[in-house]
Amino acid sequence: MADRLECRLYLLVIIALAATAAAGLIVDGPQKTFSDFILLQTSGARLINDFTVTGIGGAFLNAASVACIGLLLVRFSDVRLGGPTLAAVFTMWGFGFFGKSPVNILPIIAGVWIVSRMVGKSLGSYSLVALFGTALGPVVTYVMFEMPISPAIAIPLGVACGILVGMLLPAIASALLQFHQGYNLYNIGFACGFLGLFLSSLLEATGTSRPLGLVWNTTPHPLLQAVIPALSFLLIGAGFLVCKKSPKDIVEEVLQLQKLSGRLPTDMFDIANTASPLINMGALGLAAWLFVVLVGGPFNGPVLGAMLTVMGFGAFGKTLRNTWPIVAGVCLAAWLFGKQLSAPGPLLASLFSTTLAPIAGRFGIKAGMVAGALHLLLVETTAQWHGGLDLYNNGFAGGLTATLVIIVMHWFQNNRTKEDFEQ
Amino acid sequence: MKRQELLNRLIGEVSNFLLEENPLRLVISLHQEQDGAHLSFMDDRMRSDEELDRIRTALNPKHIRPELADYYGALAGHDTSWEARLKLIGWQIKGATVANNDSGTQIDLWLGGDSFRPEDFTVGQRCEGRS
Numbered sequence: 001m002a003d004r005l006e007c008r009l010y011l012l013v014i015i016a017l018a019a020t021a022a023a024g025l026i027v028d029g030p031q032k033t034f035s036d037f038i039l040l041q042t043s044g045a046r047l048i049n050d051f052t053v054t055g056i057g058g059a060f061l062n063a064a065s066v067a068c069i070g071l072l073l074v075r076f077s078d079v080r081l082g083g084p085t086l087a088a089v090f091t092m093w094g095f096g097f098f099g100k101s102p103v104n105i106l107p108i109i110a111g112v113w114i115v116s117r118m119v120g121k122s123l124g125s126y127s128l129v130a131l132f133g134t135a136l137g138p139v140v141t142y143v144m145f146e147m148p149i150s151p152a153i154a155i156p157l158g159v160a161c162g163i164l165v166g167m168l169l170p171a172i173a174s175a176l177l178q179f180h181q182g183y184n185l186y187n188i189g190f191a192c193g194f195l196g197l198f199l200s201s202l203l204e205a206t207g208t209s210r211p212l213g214l215v216w217n218t219t220p221h222p223l224l225q226a227v228i229p230a231l232s233f234l235l236i237g238a239g240f241l242v243c244k245k246s247p248k249d250i251v252e253e254v255l256q257l258q259k260l261s262g263r264l265p266t267d268m269f270d271i272a273n274t275a276s277p278l279i280n281m282g283a284l285g286l287a288a289w290l291f292v293v294l295v296g297g298p299f300n301g302p303v304l305g306a307m308l309t310v311m312g313f314g315a316f317g318k319t320l321r322n323t324w325p326i327v328a329g330v331c332l333a334a335w336l337f338g339k340q341l342s343a344p345g346p347l348l349a350s351l352f353s354t355t356l357a358p359i360a361g362r363f364g365i366k367a368g369m370v371a372g373a374l375h376l377l378l379v380e381t382t383a384q385w386h387g388g389l390d391l392y393n394n395g396f397a398g399g400l401t402a403t404l405v406i407i408v409m410h411w412f413q414n415n416r417t418k419e420d421f422e423q
Numbered sequence: 424m425k426r427q428e429l430l431n432r433l434i435g436e437v438s439n440f441l442l443e444e445n446p447l448r449l450v451i452s453l454h455q456e457q458d459g460a461h462l463s464f465m466d467d468r469m470r471s472d473e474e475l476d477r478i479r480t481a482l483n484p485k486h487i488r489p490e491l492a493d494y495y496g497a498l499a500g501h502d503t504s505w506e507a508r509l510k511l512i513g514w515q516i517k518g519a520t521v522a523n524n525d526s527g528t529q530i531d532l533w534l535g536g537d538s539f540r541p542e543d544f545t546v547g548q549r550c551e552g553r554s
Contacts, residue, residue, distance in 0.1 A: 077490075078489075079488070079489060079490040080486055080488065080490075084490060084491065085490065121489075121493065122489060124489040124490055125489045125490065125492070125493040125494075126490075126493065126494065127489075127490045128490050128491075128494055129494060170494075173494065174493075174494060174497045175497075177494075177495070177497055177498055178497070178498070178501055181498065181501070181502045182495070182498055264495060264498070265491050265495040265511075267491070270484070270485075
């Protein structure tokens, strides 16, 4: 049974998703929107495939549909709509603009459900794996529509591959958490990248792999530019409206949230009242939007996806305080190595690198900047490793970066002679 | 094996928490029954009421969180280099009691399957009788 907080969150998300779908329908008209939506279901989805190039209306309807599936999964698997699940729904919403579609996420969710029944658990126990695990959606559409086999074989094979992937993810995701000890917020991106290495190698071995492409919308559109500020103000406004405390007290609570390290799992709704996590999400959205404006990046599907993910994790570990050092590290590395921050790779890396926010939150600004810089160097090569099959490529690179940082710090922490027994 | 892994996690995380205060004495006691178990930790450090409240809150979360218990619960008991996080185990147990006793702090964890009923648990009765 949902409590008052949950009901308000559901209402807020439903309004935002309905507005997204409606905006799509208004911009392109129902006919074009629906035909583009259908086209997206049968398109390749590997990195980087900006769905707004096919059609803005279709991409908006697709993103709203993907997020709706996430929200329904949360509702019917009897888990709370709180920090982690809200982060997952926002992430799915964002990736509905570049890679996820109802067709390619449902088999993965089915796979997680099957394995949860096999081990005698409820889907709720693995709901986060099911939601975030849809990052491997491109595997399904790749097998279905991009491999040179007849559709009669390719479609069931794609569904079977998706189910198999879903069945493997709970085991991998739990095990890989131990590597970075919760310092990489997109842990399932790490797990999906790990699994993606094997899938990509399998494609290579069977001679069915294809080179990565880049579909990147650079045409400005007012709707693409307005989405994030509008949503951010909606969240901030809702934050102030739902709380009976004075604005001063609410601001103080938001400042208290900034002190959290953000290490997994930090459900902001467990720590503070409803208002402050919502305001934190809105503030992160505005900061990300401002960053894109400042570096002169385009507002397109992948950039919207990145900003929505940052906002979602504003309820599950990210704050302004623990994210800025990571982004500063990425900017510094981009400057040192002569990379343009408005280019697709560095731009997405600067937004998604905030997966490493807990490192800055726990170990400080310098550690955060080092992690951010290392992340940029790594993330530009990791997409090739898994053949673009893992949509959370930054989660994969972030997992590797966090693992390196944490094992080195762990070693030094455990080898301080002062704390040893006397010889 | 599943039960053994869970117990290992819980023992690891709580003992990590208690060792942060560098106690001179730490006793861990386990009693298992068919559908549940009782884990008791006793050290020689007295804690303030605020500290006890903080521990109690972390170990007795307001809501059941299966999505966090099964997935992130795996983090419990593994990281002993930095501060312990009792919240990780709060989602995985049926309940906990925390109090100062004559010589230090005692933390009792109660865990069990779906059919677990603390009122039928004999160790619980014995503990209540003793105090």
